[in-house]
Amino acid sequence: IVFRALKHLELHCLQRLVSFCSGNYTLRFPSLEQVTLSQCPRMKNFYQGVLSTPQLHKVQLTATDFRGRWVGDLNATVEQLYKEQIGYRGLKNLKLSDFPELINIWNRNPQEMLDFTTLEFLEFCDSNNLRYIFNLSMVFRLGQLRQMEIKRCNNLEQVIKEEGSITMVEEAITDNSKIINIFPRLQSITVESCPDITSFYLGSKGLECPSLLEIKITNCSNMTTLISTFSRDEDKESIIGDEVDNVSTFFSDKTHFPNLKELVLSSISIERIWLLQAFCSTQNLTTLIIEGCDNLKHVLSDSIVEYLQQLECLEISECKCIHEIISMKKIIKEAFGNRYLICFPRLNSLRLKGLEKVIGFCHEDYTVEFPTLKILEIESCPKLEGFIHNSMSKEISTDAIFFNNKVAFPNLEKITISHLRKAKRIWYNQLHTSSFSMLKELTVKDCHALLNIFPHFLLRVFKRLEKLIVTDCASLEEVFQLQVQGLDVEEKYMVDSQLKEVNLVCLPKLKHVWTKYHMRNISFESLRQVCIQECWSLKTLFPFSIAKDLQQLERLTIDNCGLEEIVSKNVEGSDEQEICFALNQLSFLMLWYLPYLTCFYPGKHRTTWPALKHLRMSWCGRIKIFGHEKSQIRHPLFLIEKVIPQLEEVSFSHDDIAMISDGRFVADLFCNVKFLRISCYFDVSAVFPISFLRRFYNLEGLDVVSCRFKELASFESDACEDTDMIITIPKIKKLKLDMVDNIRHLLKQDSPLDHICASLECLELW
Numbered sequence: 001i002v003f004r005a006l007k008h009l010e011l012h013c014l015q016r017l018v019s020f021c022s023g024n025y026t027l028r029f030p031s032l033e034q035v036t037l038s039q040c041p042r043m044k045n046f047y048q049g050v051l052s053t054p055q056l057h058k059v060q061l062t063a064t065d066f067r068g069r070w071v072g073d074l075n076a077t078v079e080q081l082y083k084e085q086i087g088y089r090g091l092k093n094l095k096l097s098d099f100p101e102l103i104n105i106w107n108r109n110p111q112e113m114l115d116f117t118t119l120e121f122l123e124f125c126d127s128n129n130l131r132y133i134f135n136l137s138m139v140f141r142l143g144q145l146r147q148m149e150i151k152r153c154n155n156l157e158q159v160i161k162e163e164g165s166i167t168m169v170e171e172a173i174t175d176n177s178k179i180i181n182i183f184p185r186l187q188s189i190t191v192e193s194c195p196d197i198t199s200f201y202l203g204s205k206g207l208e209c210p211s212l213l214e215i216k217i218t219n220c221s222n223m224t225t226l227i228s229t230f231s232r233d234e235d236k237e238s239i240i241g242d243e244v245d246n247v248s249t250f251f252s253d254k255t256h257f258p259n260l261k262e263l264v265l266s267s268i269s270i271e272r273i274w275l276l277q278a279f280c281s282t283q284n285l286t287t288l289i290i291e292g293c294d295n296l297k298h299v300l301s302d303s304i305v306e307y308l309q310q311l312e313c314l315e316i317s318e319c320k321c322i323h324e325i326i327s328m329k330k331i332i333k334e335a336f337g338n339r340y341l342i343c344f345p346r347l348n349s350l351r352l353k354g355l356e357k358v359i360g361f362c363h364e365d366y367t368v369e370f371p372t373l374k375i376l377e378i379e380s381c382p383k384l385e386g387f388i389h390n391s392m393s394k395e396i397s398t399d400a401i402f403f404n405n406k407v408a409f410p411n412l413e414k415i416t417i418s419h420l421r422k423a424k425r426i427w428y429n430q431l432h433t434s435s436f437s438m439l440k441e442l443t444v445k446d447c448h449a450l451l452n453i454f455p456h457f458l459l460r461v462f463k464r465l466e467k468l469i470v471t472d473c474a475s476l477e478e479v480f481q482l483q484v485q486g487l488d489v490e491e492k493y494m495v496d497s498q499l500k501e502v503n504l505v506c507l508p509k510l511k512h513v514w515t516k517y518h519m520r521n522i523s524f525e526s527l528r529q530v531c532i533q534e535c536w537s538l539k540t541l542f543p544f545s546i547a548k549d550l551q552q553l554e555r556l557t558i559d560n561c562g563l564e565e566i567v568s569k570n571v572e573g574s575d576e577q578e579i580c581f582a583l584n585q586l587s588f589l590m591l592w593y594l595p596y597l598t599c600f601y602p603g604k605h606r607t608t609w610p611a612l613k614h615l616r617m618s619w620c621g622r623i624k625i626f627g628h629e630k631s632q633i634r635h636p637l638f639l640i641e642k643v644i645p646q647l648e649e650v651s652f653s654h655d656d657i658a659m660i661s662d663g664r665f666v667a668d669l670f671c672n673v674k675f676l677r678i679s680c681y682f683d684v685s686a687v688f689p690i691s692f693l694r695r696f697y698n699l700e701g702l703d704v705v706s707c708r709f710k711e712l713a714s715f716e717s718d719a720c721e722d723t724d725m726i727i728t729i730p731k732i733k734k735l736k737l738d739m740v741d742n743i744r745h746l747l748k749q750d751s752p753l754d755h756i757c758a759s760l761e762c763l764e765l766w
Contacts, residue, residue, distance in 0.1 A: 026050040116141040132161035162203030199228040206254030218266035224248040267292040298327035317353040326362035360389025418445035452478040544570040593619040651677040681707035701734040
């Protein structure tokens, strides 16, 4: 193999490269003048076969290494560089797991092989032989290190341990602060799954990392502090540690990380995070995430909060002993009031989850302000009665109210609360000024003591709400309380709600989504989607005053409910006057298993559905779904001639199919239907209405649900079974059989179903 024109060859940072060529060839490089070889620690030789490089007289280690190295020929030079471990020098990125040979000599003196001065990224994983990784002399050479990751080192006790003469330590201190400045460019520290580690650093002085931005310590079950110190008394050493009042502290006054922005502590044994004297490591903190720290009783003290003015994200989860987020240690009274103010001026997101013993964010002696908070999530905190707890107060009884007037959320946009066992009401009747006025989304789950969501006196506050989700609240009776029994809301203000989406699921005692209301000053005209599922105490969905203005409603789902009517009776109008409900934007309607539903509206009315495309209906035995213009059926939900031509999806029961089969409808009435659902053939002698499918020219999908057909392959009568008939039946792409338990076989040879399924792409059997 001849490389005739090749003059320059550079091999750089190829950590797995063993040789240039492994085949049995003759290699010729007649023009090669320069070879640069760097950071290829496993390259034992260039080539073991015949090699010719007549113009080459040196191997450079860098582009500016003009002198180079040469031991007679290229192959001998590369072999010599390997013996001297030159390939490990100049590395910027080092993953020790890629070089097990390095781990074996690390305890002796890794600086013999490694040039630490160039390292920028270091990953140390899966080593069980070391009790510490760096001594101070090694640390002082890591001036370029930017990122450090230590993972799965089972016997590791510290990352850095001070050893040797005190002279080196004293020389590293430039003032009287007794703080050692290390890692001047280090930005990120990650320590993960090191079960024996007790601290990051063990030494006689404190540490400062001036550029450090991020600390992540996870799954280190014995770690109690970041820095452990010992005193040097002549030649005797004694561990001091970082304990105050016999409580170990993660950050002490010996820790200086002035630019720290993100702190993540997960599954470690800390009892306290900060001392007040450690404020220099908090002043630029933007993200604080605490997870699974079971010895922690509180996250912050009231005195440290004033040094967290840059905090933007606070997440605390799965900490079994936390009693409150902010403990009452030192209270500073504001001159303008008789309450104590705590403020998080930049906090954007607050999440509390799985805190078994927490009773509140802080005590009610504080007023707490979150002027920029947009997201609040509180989940699975079973002892939490209110965001601000009042266990020692006898001033007022808040009756297990979650948000009172001592907390301010002027810009909050999203709230999620779940698994709160004690809260009976979410809102106090006198909220802090402007609180919740920007709320757009509210999710409430598994709050079994809750009685209602929005009381009548707060409807104006939540007029910007766009999305509401309420699920699994066993005691909930009302969602929107438009009026109190015996007390009408005065018509002195207008509420134009921006609510677009409502999802209510599994609320067994729900009686009213909207309480009956006849005044015109409250409007829900912006509603786009309403979904109600498993609400068996609900008898009616929309009050008449709300239903009249559903011009924007696009999707309506009512599933497994005790509903008797969709719209309640207008108590003010005349029974003789016909009322029109114009659902002009509704494109999707699902009415599913509503055994008590008798009508859309109990009075004289008509409905229009000009945009309806998807109609899913089943198990609604008391209401007549379909009728036609000349039939005697009173108040059917739909007239076939009006609604069918626009549908793409439709559901028909046995009775519907019988009525349509007996009627005379134009041939293309069903031509737009692409998906058909057939249900409720309960007679064991019933025959699948296969000839009925002729009407659906463009059918793509067929569902057969809750039917007792023995087979799907035959025509209803032998007289209909001819070739022309089969040709007119559409070919479908999807077939689903759900609860068709009586079926004996699906296909018969040369049956009509062979034709129907000729283009089948998906078959589902349930």
